[in-house]
Amino acid sequence: MAESPAKGTGDVGGSIAWDDVSVAFGSNQVLDGVSLSFSSGFNGLIGPNGAGKTTCFNVASGFVAPSSGQVRLNGTDVRGLSAVKRSRAGLARTFQTPRLVLEMTVLENVLVGTERQHRAGHVREVLSFPRARREARELADMSMDLLRRFGLEGAAGQRAGSLSLGSQKLVEVARALATQSTVLLLDEPAAGLSASDTSAMVDGLHQLVEGTSLCVVIVEHDLQLIMSLCSSVAVLDFGRIISQGTPEMILQDKAVVDAYLGAGFATGD
Amino acid sequence: MLQYIINGLQSGSWYSLLAVSIVIVMKASDVPNFAVANMGLVGAFLAYSFVSAHLPFGVAVVLGLLGAALFGVIIDRAVIQRLGDKGHFPLLLMTIGISLSLAAALELIWGTNSLSLNAPWSNKTVHLAGQIINWDGIVTIATGLVIAIAITWFFHTTAGVRMRAVAENRSAARLVGVRISRVSGLAWGIGTAVAALAMILQTESSVLSYTAGDALLVPAFVAATAAGFTSPVGAYVAGLVIGVLENLTGGYISTALQSVVALVVVVLILLLRPSGFTRTALARREV
Numbered sequence: 001m002a003e004s005p006a007k008g009t010g011d012v013g014g015s016i017a018w019d020d021v022s023v024a025f026g027s028n029q030v031l032d033g034v035s036l037s038f039s040s041g042f043n044g045l046i047g048p049n050g051a052g053k054t055t056c057f058n059v060a061s062g063f064v065a066p067s068s069g070q071v072r073l074n075g076t077d078v079r080g081l082s083a084v085k086r087s088r089a090g091l092a093r094t095f096q097t098p099r100l101v102l103e104m105t106v107l108e109n110v111l112v113g114t115e116r117q118h119r120a121g122h123v124r125e126v127l128s129f130p131r132a133r134r135e136a137r138e139l140a141d142m143s144m145d146l147l148r149r150f151g152l153e154g155a156a157g158q159r160a161g162s163l164s165l166g167s168q169k170l171v172e173v174a175r176a177l178a179t180q181s182t183v184l185l186l187d188e189p190a191a192g193l194s195a196s197d198t199s200a201m202v203d204g205l206h207q208l209v210e211g212t213s214l215c216v217v218i219v220e221h222d223l224q225l226i227m228s229l230c231s232s233v234a235v236l237d238f239g240r241i242i243s244q245g246t247p248e249m250i251l252q253d254k255a256v257v258d259a260y261l262g263a264g265f266a267t268g269d
Numbered sequence: 270m271l272q273y274i275i276n277g278l279q280s281g282s283w284y285s286l287l288a289v290s291i292v293i294v295m296k297a298s299d300v301p302n303f304a305v306a307n308m309g310l311v312g313a314f315l316a317y318s319f320v321s322a323h324l325p326f327g328v329a330v331v332l333g334l335l336g337a338a339l340f341g342v343i344i345d346r347a348v349i350q351r352l353g354d355k356g357h358f359p360l361l362l363m364t365i366g367i368s369l370s371l372a373a374a375l376e377l378i379w380g381t382n383s384l385s386l387n388a389p390w391s392n393k394t395v396h397l398a399g400q401i402i403n404w405d406g407i408v409t410i411a412t413g414l415v416i417a418i419a420i421t422w423f424f425h426t427t428a429g430v431r432m433r434a435v436a437e438n439r440s441a442a443r444l445v446g447v448r449i450s451r452v453s454g455l456a457w458g459i460g461t462a463v464a465a466l467a468m469i470l471q472t473e474s475s476v477l478s479y480t481a482g483d484a485l486l487v488p489a490f491v492a493a494t495a496a497g498f499t500s501p502v503g504a505y506v507a508g509l510v511i512g513v514l515e516n517l518t519g520g521y522i523s524t525a526l527q528s529v530v531a532l533v534v535v536v537l538i539l540l541l542r543p544s545g546f547t548r549t550a551l552a553r554r555e556v
Contacts, residue, residue: 061444087446099441101434111427112434113445118427122455125428136427179445 013040014074014090014182014215016060021069023055023239030055031066032239042209043217044226044247047236048260053219054096056236057185061093062086074182088116092181096188098168102161106152106171109160110143113178117142146174150204166197173201177208183215190222198222202229223261227251235260272400273520274513279406279474281512282413286467287489288496288504289420290460295498296436297456298349300360304368305464305489306482308344311371312337312465313472313481314379317386326388330469334462341461342454349457350450375479383476391473405474412470416463417505423459424501432456436499488512488531495538 017037023030031052036045045053058064060071062083070077078086092113100109117139124132147153150170155163160171169189176184190198202225209216220226226233227247234244237259243250250256287305294302302308316333320326344367352359390404423429434442435452443449472481488511495510496503511531519527 084443084446084448087444088448092445099438099444101437101441103437104430104433108430108433111430112442112447114427115431115446115448122428122451125426126423126455126459128426139427175445 013213015039015072016074016091016183016185016215016217017072018056018059019070019072021056021059021066021071023052023059023064023066030239031059033069034236034239034241036234036241036244038215038217038232038234040213040215041232042205042230043215044230044233045217045219045236046221046223046226046233046250046260051236052239053236054187055239057093057187057217057219060086060185061091087179087181090182091185092176092179092183093185094169094172094176094187094189096191098165098172100160100168100171100175102159104160105157106147106160106163107140107143107156109171110146110175110178111139113175114139114143114180116179143174143178146178146208147171149207150174151200164197166193169193170197170201170204173205182213184217186216186218186220188220189218190220190225198225205229271398272402273516275400275402275406275410277513277516278509279409279512280515281509282409283467283471283485283508284488284492284512285413285505285508286416286463286470287485288492288508289417289501290464290467291489291493292496292498292501292504293420293432293456293460293463295493297432297453298345298353298360299436299439300349300357300364301490301493301498302460303361303364303486304344304371305460306468306486307368307371307375307479308341308461309337309464309466309468310375310472310479310482311340312462313386313468313477314375316465316469317379317384317472317477320386333469334465337465338458338462341457341459344461345454345457346450350453353449353453372479379479381479383478386469386473386477388473403474405470409470409474412466413505413509416466417502420459420463420501428452428455484528487535488515491531491535491538494535 015038018034021031021034034052034056036056045056047053055064059066062078062081070079072078073086073089073091076089078089081089101112119135125136144153144156147156150173152167152170152174155167160168163171169192173186173189189201193201205216218226218230230247232244233247233250235242235250235256242259243253243256251261287309290305290309291302294300294305312333315336316329319329319332324332348363348367349360352363388405388408390408393404394401395404395407424433431442431447432452432455434447435449439449467485468482471485475481489508492504492507492511495507511534514534515527515530518530
């Protein structure tokens with residue numbers, strides 16, 4: 001049985017906050033003073049295409065440097081940290097297009113995500129000391145359990161590149177969970193997934209996240225998924241936060257309806 | 270015929286081990302290590318010095334391999350990682366520079382005379398199928414096979430999986446917190462130790478000098494090329510094939526053509542399958 005993703009990080013709830021973050025690419029202002037915070041549980045970040053959602057994730061994970069503002073991971077300013085160090089500090093993310101190691105098996109891809117749990121050391125590992133062998137078995141069991149939660153145990157030995165896009169996305173989510181991070185950023189995890197893959201993903205996330213302190217932020221255009229899964233939702237438009245609150249509040253916010261949802265969504269038409 | 274094949278498997282094992290070393294380093298650092306033979310010679314010269322200090326041969330070899338591994342880690346930390354973000358060409362030039370510098374350093378420290386690194390089995394023979402076989406050959410072939418199996422096993426351990434992840438998709442590995450610098454250091458350490466083993470086996474059956482690695486470099490790179498610089502098993506098998514082909518060519522056609530075999534093989538590979546013949550290399554090409 002795998003540990004809950006956030007178990008290894010103690011009882012401190014995961015949180016992430018963007019404080020007055022701005023990003024400009026030349027004359028194009030992508031984020032304009034974004035202030036936003038999420039804590040434990042499922043959170044949604046929505047908005048029209050080009051609103052700056054993925055840029056928020058890129059700033060948080062260290063792929064894009066903001067022109068001003070800061071990102072706090074579990075309360076700590078991570079401005080000076082590289083992408084690797086942010087990952088090791090407890091931040092995991094996925095991408096719109098999965099970034100798996102296509103030549104490796106599905107299980108091996110998830111196993112790479114267990115890097116932070118690695119304690120035995122390389123020398124013990126190379127010399128196959130008992131402690132290293134035991135640790136390797138435990139990490140493999142944990143990875144396999146994660147795959148099982150997403151209905152992928154049968155594909156564990158397959159080359160990741162041979163899977164459908166939907167299954168690759170599930171593997172990427174499993175790999176992100178294998179890092180036992182406190183904050184998980186999922187960039188359009190349901191895009192391109194079949195109904196059954198989406199269902200497998202939601203079920204797996206529910207099992208692995210509920211009851212833990214993990215903070216999950218989901219960027220997604222599937223609004224039904226966001227509204228049913230998330231307890232807190234923020235809306236970006238033209239690089240600015242125009243609303244944040246519970247799904248019910250978002251659905252009734254006129255600014256959100258005008259900018260993104262359209263009147264039909266709010267009325268259920 | 271059998272004699273030529275066994276001799277070919279022996280020299281092929283030297284090529285194979287060096288090719289495996291090239292593949293290991295390539296996987297972690299994405300650079301073809303042209304210093305592989307001379308870095309391996311560091312381990313061979315260290316082993317020679319320990320034998321000269323009256324240590325048992327086995328102990329001397331182990332210390333030589335450990336010294337070589339440490340040297341590999343130092344080269345990685347001091348040079349390779351500092352150039353890591355400068356692209357392939359500076360790194361490639363750096364490995365050539367390391368090779369030339371090492372040749373000069375080895376000449377300066379151990380001199381220009383050919384030295385003898387005698388193993389307990391040196392000059393001993395065994396009769397096999399009507400042929401007289403040197404124990405050198407048997408030990409070399411067996412060692413090469415054991416190392417090939419061990420390296421293949423290693424790439425399926427968690428450390429090996431991380432190394433493959435770095436090789437195939439560096440940004441994906443970095444994304445989940447894999448420390449590239451550690452993986453790189455591990456690869457250079459193991460790779461240099463394997464290269465040292467190749468050079469110890471080669472110089473133990475002939476002579477040890479600062480130029481001992483020169484003749485092995487081209488066939489080793491051809492073997493690594495055949496494996497698409499990705500598959501240790503492919504590199505091992507290709508090294509053996511080149512060794513056997515060289516010896517059959519030398520035996521049945523002309524010894525003058527022996528050194529041309531590797532070059533013919535590399536031309537054929539580049540014409541027919543530039544990405545190599547192994548499954549991994551082919552799969553990578555399909556992506």
